[in-house]
Structure formats: C-alpha cells, structure tokens
Amino acid sequence: MADPKMINLTIEGRAVSVPAGTSILEAAKTAGVLIPHYCYHPGLPVAGVCRMCLVEVEKAPKLAPSCATAVADGQVVHVHSPKALEARKGVLEMLLINHPLDCPICDQAGECELQDYTYQEGRAEGRLREGKRFNPVEDFGGDVMYVANRCILCTRCVRFMDDVAQDAALNVSERGDRALIGKFEGKDLTHPWAGNVIDLCPVGALLSKDSLNKVRAWEVDRTASVCPGCSQGCNMIVETRDNLVVRLRPRANEEVNHFFMCDQGRLDYRWMNRQDRVEYPMVRRGDALAVTEWEGAVAEAAALLKGKRAFVLASPGLPNEALFLLSRLVKKTGGAGAFRVRQGDEAPLPGVNDLARRADLAPNGRGAELFGLARANAPLAGLQAGDVLVVADEELAGLDAPDVARAGAIVVIGTTLPAWARHAATVVLPITNVVEEEGTFTNLRGRVQRFRQARSGPGFSRPSWAVAADLLAALGESANYLLASEVFDALAAAHSEFAGMSYEALGLKGALVAGAGTGAVA
C-alpha cells in the first residue's frame, strides 16, 4: 500500500503532519494536546454525541466536533480559545444538570473524566435550582452494575456491545432528559468480553461489582504486565494496594488486544494474593520436610541431579527466562522436558482482528515449545526409571501414579506446597508467581512481551529464573545471573528465534520472534 497523503495543519500554534482522514482529535494527540472528549474512543466507531470535543477551526462558520472532523490542509485549530472554552463549559454544565455529584461515594472518583474536565474547564458552581432526575441502580448482569444517575449518555458501552462484541445487549432507552442506558428484553451483559464497558465508561455509571467500594483510584500502584490467563497474552495493568493485587485492567497494545481484556482474565486475580504459599526452601529429613536455607537446599537438589537424568515437568505459565534455564538443565543432564496445557473454551471478540480468549489456558506454551520442551497430554510418558523429576510450578495431581513412581527423586520448584508434594518431594524450592517477578512470555503468535513485578514475594521465595540459575550453577554450569534481563540476554544469544532482542528493545509492546509469521499456531 502506498503511503497515505500527509496533511499539514496547525493545532494550538504547533505544526502537525498526519495522514489524510485523521480526526482533529487524534492529530492533536500527536501534538501533545488532549482535547476533552467523552463519546470518542479510539477503539470504537465515532458517534459525535457528547459535544465535549468542540474546537475552533479558523474560517469555519461554527465550532467543529474534533472527533468527527477530518483534518484538512492549512487548517488552524484553536483548542483553548475563549470561544471553544465557553462552548465546552456550557456542555459540561448541561452534562452536570442531572449528575448527582456524589464523587465521595463514587468508585470512579480519581479516574473520572467528568471530574477531571469539570475541574479543568467547568463552572465552579452550578446554577441549577430545580431538582435532579433520579433513577435506581440497575444490575446489568455479568460483573457490571449501572448507576443511571451518573450516566452522561456517551453511548460508548452501547457501541462496544453493538460493534465490537457484536452482541447487541444495550440501548438508549427513553428520550430527551429521561434517556438512560437500558438492556434489551431478555439480554444481559454475559458476553465473555462485556466487562470492557466498565473501562470504557468515562464516568462512574458502569461499575465493576467485583471491585465495588473496595479501592480508590489514587491509592493503587500500577504495574505494566501481561495477562497469564491464556496464550493470547493480553497486555494488562496490575493494580496493587498494600502489596495485594486488587484489580486488573487492560493496557492498550494495537498488536495484541487493542484496548480490551476478557472478563475471565480481568477477574482471575485472587490466586495472585494466595496466602498459603511455601515461603522457605525445604529438604526431606526422614518422613517430614525440614525448613532449611537456600544454599543447603540448592546443594541438596544438585547432589540429587549429579549423574542422573533430569526430567523437567515445567508449567507453561513460567516466563521464558525460567524455561530457558530449565531447558539448559535438561541438556546438561541429558534428560528430557515436557509440559501440558490446560484447555478451555475459545471466546473470540468479533470486532477485533485475531483477538480471543484462547483454548490454551497458559501464557507461555509457545515459549516452552521454542525451548525444546515437549507438549503432551501425558507429559510423564518419557520419564525413565531413576530419573530425577523436577516439577517446576506444575501439579502432579491428575497424572498417572505409576508414571510418577518411576521417578528416583522429586525436586519441587513451586509457589505452593500441595498435598502430594508434602510426602513425595525430596527438595522444595519456593518461587515467586507472575506478579512477583519480572520476565517475558511468548504468546501464541510469537510475540515476546515483558511483564514487571507488581508486589513482593512471600518469605524467602525467589524468582523462578533465579532458582533455576542457582541449580545450574550448582551443577557446574556458568549461570551467574543477577537480573532477569541478563538471563534474557543469554537466551537471545543462545536461541536464534530471539536474536537481537533485549528488555529495552521489547519495551511495552513486545516484539515478534523470528519466523513468527510462518510458524503461527492455528
């Protein structure tokens, strides 16, 4: 495709050059000017109903809605001219006529666009003396609750359900000042991606029932991460308060998930805060596991592995870094490695190309395959008698007992200590989970994406890659890594698919492994 024609215009005195067909609002973003807006969202069709994005365009007869006006050559746009400010102040006053102004009890306070723009450009005091309209709170099904009084009728939620989820469930009911968002007869927000309307809502009208009244927007720490729920690898923001994960939200990435995240991924965060974690390295002393220190536990695990084959049963939820080091452990001992992937139902989001909750309910199956681990339904089939079974963040439950019995000894590298490990494990090495360490996942399309540490791990647990590196070092390999990025550099040097990648280069959007275009998993 030929390069689109570039249009040159001036916004707030700044020269801007954007492709033809761009809206003034998007063009202003490239110049670092945010034009206030409610109904416009880059992931949704343009509606032009809120009139909040009115700007003054020189030589135009009246103010233009910048979300619905395409740029033209030589345009001169004023965003903060007195005329534009006066118009937007009027719009805000109208929007606030029936708004209850209950910010102190509203969950959106602190991340509310109505609040932000009213403080920026609105009136200090309202002039309305009449009473306000009142509508009761409505349950929209799924995780969504609708507070009609706060709604400004931007119709983002309606357009998301119609055009992106393509499961028309919402509409604008009634007319005029009685208008509110309603559900179609017999419909509920039960679509697997319906929870996105909560993030799309610019005000506190659509709220998550799960996080209702739990947390204030200004109390949380936000960390860029990747959803570990399935092999799609949606980018997400982990919100923590007091070292506990309280909410997961989508993070925009045009290449993977655009602006969206499925409900299952969004609500599946409680396991990240599990309190029944294994906190100390442990070794078997007679019938029981005894707490010990790291050096002793690693030395004991290395002594078990010396001269034996290591059979690694790895979780596809481990980062590339840990899987790479475990594959080196396999190579070093001449053993084998396998993993299995839990299966779920595929749930696509029709309005976005190649976005679905995938059937593979693990984030890094592709990475595990790249490092030579074998994907299998019965992963222990290759376990030979006398092998040392290294169970890395995986369950033995559900596997054949005779298979397990062939193992000479079991080394558990895990976040928790399940019942089987309590009597079967010889050495237990505690690791941190996905929100407690940093690393990378390779999604099903071969996109390597970084996730960052959002909370601290419990007790003496250490990152999975650090434990694997210690084990390698104890076996005489050179594996002296202090940072996850150093492991990744070693990984990029050893595997041609990752050649040339580094943490800095991956950034927030990730990068594709070499040959990803041809080797895509169906």
Added chain:
Amino acid sequence: MAIGVKVLDRPVAQTSYIRATLKGMALTAKHLLSPQKVTTQYPEQKKPLSPRWRGTHRMLTTEDGKAKCVACGLCPSICPANCIKLVPGEDEQGNRYPLVFEIDEFRCIFCGYCQEVCPEEAIHLGRHYENSEYSRQGFVYDLERLMAQTHPVCELWDPADPKGE
C-alpha cells in the same frame, strides 16, 4: 605569682543590701494588701479555648444516629501522619460507609487537614484537651468512640475573620 585584682572602692550606699531588701519587702507587702490572682484553679476552673482549637477527633452523626462518613477515602489520603485507617464497605441499604474507621491519636499531629478535606463534614477535630488512657492502644479511637464524643468541634477558621486577617 599572685594575680593583681583591682579592688574598687565604692560608697556604702551602693554596696549595702539593706536598701534593696527593704525595697523587695515593700513590693511583697503591696501584693499582700492588693492581691493579683494569676493562677487558674484547674480543674474547677478552665480557661476558654479558641474556636479554632484542634484537639482529639469527633465523628458527627446524622439524625438517625449513623456516622456521616461515606468512606470516600480523602482523609487517609491527605493525612500527613498516616494515622487514619479506613476500610470502606456497604450497609444493608447499599450505601457506602466505613467498615473500619480508626484514628491513632498518638500519631496524629492535629493539623486539621482531615476536617478540611471531608466532603460530608463528618470528621472534625475537637475543642478538647483532656485525654488520658491506661494503654497506648486506648488512643486508637474507633468509629464507635469517635461518634460517642460530645465535646464541641473545631472551627477551622474564625467565623468573624475567615481569612485570618
């Protein structure tokens, strides 16, 4: 070698203590005859407090006896001493209210920011200074205790002179 000290030869009128003693006794006798009382007979007698006095907190209540607090979370955010603990929840009517609201009066620096920031005019500092407890834990006031306080509340500014001029 001895140090040479200069000895001043002053007249007796200057060096005699008799005159000074008599002067002091005269002052004492004067106060004995027309006494000036400066001691406040605390606790029978108390000095009036400024309307802007900032003492231990009090939570105001609505007419039906519930705390006015809606657990918006502004006071723990603004508190420079980090002495307010707040856990929001929902009551039977679905209204937002504080499940836990505790103020550690020992950590508090009585700046009055919590009262100033409160959108519901619920938490107030008190015009009150008599606090004593048998344990440090006694100074962690929970919601019930904050609501049970009856002392007058602080006015953050003098109504007659709101700008402090």
